[in-house]
Structure formats: C-alpha cells, structure tokens
Amino acid sequence: MVDVAPTLGALLVGGAIGLVLSGIVTVQCIIFYNLYPNEIRIRRLTVLAVWLLDLLHSTFIVISLYDYCVLFFGNTTRLDYIPWSVALSVVATAIQTLIVHWYFAHKIYKSSGNNWWITAPIVLLAFLRLFAASVSTTEMIRLHQYSAFTRRYPGWVFTTGLSLSAAVDIIITVSLCYILQKMRRRTASTPVARMVNTLTLYTLENGFLTCVTTTASLICWLAMPKNLVFMGLHFVIGKLYANSLLVSLNTRKELGEMRSKSDWERTAPMLTAQDLTSAYSYTYPYSAVTSMPAPTAAYRPAFKVNPRTLPSELEIGVEPRVNRSSDDVSERSYGQRHRHIAEHLQSLP
Incomplete structure (x- = not known):
C-alpha cells in the first residue's frame, strides 16, 4: 500500500x-x-x-x-x-x-x-x-x-x-x-x-x-x-x-x-540607480536649494531626473538658475544679487 x-x-x-x-x-x-x-x-x-x-x-x-x-x-x-x-x-x-x-x-x-x-x-x-x-x-x-x-x-x-x-x-x-x-x-x-x-x-x-x-x-x-x-x-x-x-x-x-x-554627504557615492532612486521624476522645490522662502508654484523650477540615463553611481548636484535682468548683471556682488532676488520673490502675491 x-x-x-x-x-x-x-x-x-x-x-x-x-x-x-x-x-x-x-x-x-x-x-x-x-x-x-x-x-x-x-x-x-x-x-x-x-x-x-x-x-x-x-x-x-x-x-x-x-x-x-x-x-x-x-x-x-x-x-x-x-x-x-x-x-x-x-x-x-x-x-x-x-x-x-x-x-x-x-x-x-x-x-x-x-x-x-x-x-x-x-x-x-x-x-x-x-x-x-x-x-x-x-x-x-x-x-x-x-x-x-x-x-x-x-x-x-x-x-x-x-x-x-x-x-x-x-x-x-x-x-x-x-x-x-x-x-x-x-x-x-x-x-x-x-x-x-x-x-x-x-x-x-x-x-x-x-x-x-x-x-x-x-x-x-x-x-x-x-x-x-x-x-x-x-x-x-x-x-x-x-x-x-x-x-x-x-x-x-x-x-x-x-x-x-537623512543628512547625506555630497561626496558619498550612491549605491545603485535601481535601488536608491525612484522610477519617476523628482521635483525639488526652490527653497530646498537656497535659504530663500519658497515662492509660488508659478515660479518654482523643477529638476527632472530620468532613470534611463542614471549611471550606476550617481551624485546629483542641483544649482538654482535665475534669469537676471540687465540691472542684475551690472551688480558685481553676489550677495547684493541674492538679496535683490529674495526681496523680489517675497513681494510676489
């Protein structure tokens, strides 16, 4: 049996x-x-x-x-x-x-x-x-x-x-x-x-x-x-x-x-693009890049990350870019330009 x-x-x-x-x-x-x-x-x-x-x-x-x-x-x-x-x-x-x-x-x-x-x-x-x-x-x-x-x-x-x-x-x-x-x-x-x-x-x-x-x-x-x-x-x-x-x-x-x-060291390597990055684009608020208050959504730039182009070890540096007028270009001091932009953004409705 x-x-x-x-x-x-x-x-x-x-x-x-x-x-x-x-x-x-x-x-x-x-x-x-x-x-x-x-x-x-x-x-x-x-x-x-x-x-x-x-x-x-x-x-x-x-x-x-x-x-x-x-x-x-x-x-x-x-x-x-x-x-x-x-x-x-x-x-x-x-x-x-x-x-x-x-x-x-x-x-x-x-x-x-x-x-x-x-x-x-x-x-x-x-x-x-x-x-x-x-x-x-x-x-x-x-x-x-x-x-x-x-x-x-x-x-x-x-x-x-x-x-x-x-x-x-x-x-x-x-x-x-x-x-x-x-x-x-x-x-x-x-x-x-x-x-x-x-x-x-x-x-x-x-x-x-x-x-x-x-x-x-x-x-x-x-x-x-x-x-x-x-x-x-x-x-x-x-x-x-x-x-x-x-x-x-x-x-x-x-x-x-x-x-x-977490507080991540900028010089530290990322592990892999597949593990430590999401598969969709990230949007970084402008206030995360500078010490200025966050502006309105109409003036908030977006920095896109395409996962298809990510290398195996990734380090992303984000640098704010602001279109400057001819008056801004004429100012030699970066601190003056920074304060000028901050005051301008604070005055926006």
Whole structure:
C-alpha cells in the first residue's frame, strides 16, 4: 500500500503554500504599479511577465491537485503517474527563475562597472538551468511515471537543474554583498552605511530563501526519490523567486526616502540607480536649494531626473538658475544679487 502522507500529502502542502505565496506575488505587483506608474517599459513588462507566469504556474498546481484528489480519488496507483500539469510547472518555474536571475545579473553588471567577468557566468548558468528544466519537462511528459523519471537518465538532468539554480543564487548573493560592502568602505557617511546595511539584509534574505528551498528540494530528490516531497517543495520555488524580484523593486522607494530624509554627504557615492532612486521624476522645490522662502508654484523650477540615463553611481548636484535682468548683471556682488532676488520673490502675491 502506498503511503499518501509523503506523496499526496506533500503535494497538497506544497501546493497550498505555493498558492498563498502566489497571492503575495499579486499584491506585490499591484504595489509596484501603484508606486511606480511611470516606470520604464522594460521593467513594467518584466513584472507583467513574472505575474502572468506565476498565475500560469498556480493554474498548473490546481490542475495537478484536482487530478490527484478528485478525478482519481482513492486510486493509489495514480500517485506514480506524472500529469502534464506537473511537468509544465517545472519549466514554468525555470522561466521565472531565468527572469529573476537575469534581473539580478543586470543589477550586478551595472553596479560593478559593467564587469562581464562576474555577470557572464551568472547568465550562462541561468540559461543552462532553463535548458535542463526543459529536458526534464520533456522527459516527464514522455515517461508519465515518477518511477521511470527517477532513473539515472533523466534523473541526473533534473539534479543538474536544481544544482545550477542553487549555484546561481549563491553567486548572485555573494556578488551583491561584496559590491555593497565595497561601496560601504568607500564612504564614512552614516546614512549611506545604513542604506548599505539595509540592502545587504534584503539581499541575504532573498538569496537565502530561494537557495535553501532549492537545496531542500534537491536533497529530498536525491535522498527520497520514491516519494513526492521534492515536488511539493518545487511548487514553492517559483513563488519565492517572483517575490524576491518584486521585493527588490518595491523597496527602492523606501530606500530613496531614507536617503532624502537623512543628512547625506555630497561626496558619498550612491549605491545603485535601481535601488536608491525612484522610477519617476523628482521635483525639488526652490527653497530646498537656497535659504530663500519658497515662492509660488508659478515660479518654482523643477529638476527632472530620468532613470534611463542614471549611471550606476550617481551624485546629483542641483544649482538654482535665475534669469537676471540687465540691472542684475551690472551688480558685481553676489550677495547684493541674492538679496535683490529674495526681496523680489517675497513681494510676489
């Protein structure tokens, strides 16, 4: 008699946790579009793709559970059968993983000064992971049985895919932490150090969760190939990757507010344009630049920041520019001109 606890029970628990995480992904996507309505197109499309893939993956989970628990309820021999929905969930997870790895690889590329020696291995291993998952999905659909899938081939292909995923997570986490700590050593600014510590914590949390879950699925696959605990964990992996991407995107506004509220040294470097700048244009009031009182909205200049043109390390210097009349030009003293402009702005209705 087949024990349903480590087989069907593992799928039910993994599917339930995955669906809960899918709801969190949806909330994170809504937050993203509300926080960054003017985000660049490629990033909006990336979030949309992750969202749709997550919904598709959740659909595969529901279909597979319906197959096991409803259509073939009580048929324990069906537990060895691999539904097409389970097979497709593997490649859907791999595509989500590729998108997330690509995003963090691009982040490392920009933050490291366009260093391909760090980024290229990440991109290569991420594509190899997708290839291994595609082969695993094909073999699952062809074989239709877990007992046949756990053989040496194609078993080692599935093992390779999970191993590559965990390896890429480790490389990304170590690279980001190294870059952040390198930036921290370059400045003595307390606010910048606080932001670096916050970013490092986010990086470690995201990398730790995805790496631990992937490694746990790999260990269960190698140690207990006769049950489906590894597949229950695999249902959760894609959701964690989607949430790690969305958390990284949604925390940029919080980090930007931390920077704006703190006394920031002008010589201290920014961390990355993606993390510490919002995706929309900022408007700086004139009173923030000079000691003069804030004028009316009609005379308040705006300084726009285009995120597409931001470098990896950013320092913005804002200098007020005022159109001066011929009388102002004739005055040689800057202090006289300053007082003249202040008095003029105070007299405005």
